[in-house]
Every structure is written in C-alpha cells, then in structure tokens.
Amino acid sequence: MGHTLTQEQLETIEEIAVVDGWNVRAYQGRGMWGSESCLGIVLDSSQLFNLGAFLYQQDKELAELLMSHRCRIDSMGRDSEVAYWPSISVTGTTLEEDNDDEDDDE
Secondary structure (H helix, E strand, O other): OOOEOOHHHHHHHHHHHOOOEEEEEEEEEOOOOOOOEEEEEEEOOOOHHHHHHHHHHHHHHHHHHHOOOOOOOEEEEOOEEEEEEEEEOOOOOOHHHHHHHHHHHH
C-alpha cells in the first residue's frame, strides 16, 4: 500500500460523502489478491468529478493525495459504481472496523 488514511482524513471524506448520499467503505477490488482493504466510495455513475470538486473545497491536501494515487472503478449494478484506491489503505480506522463487523454477519 502506498498510503494509510488517518482517522481524521477518513472523517473528512465521510462528511463530504454524506451530503450526496455516497457510501464510504473498506473495499477489496479486482486484482488486489488478498491485500488489506482500501478506500472505496460508492456513488452514482456520473458523480466522480463532483466528489473530487467537493473534496478539493474542503481539504485541498487530501484531494491532492487521492489524485496522486490511481483510482479504479467497478460497477455496483444499475446506476452506481465504486471508486476505489488500491494503494490507499484504511487499516486502523473505524471504516476497517465497520467493514469487519459486516463480514461477520454474513
């Protein structure tokens, strides 16, 4: 992994995501082959640009961090997709803990 998000960085992303109903989650994308979970944001297909613009307004440094890492996109069905950053880990944040709880329920 190239970077591990701090809890503060994660909270900034979550604050921005809640405005438009985006879902921030720990994600295991294609080609990650069992590596630790990365940052993923589920949003409508046309809103990736909006995410970047809103983030840039709130926290320029965090926006630049995300832009400096390769973002991948997977379809989540219908009109939504997940944008995820395989090189940005969520290890040690509440996002990782929440994701582990979801996995236990399955």
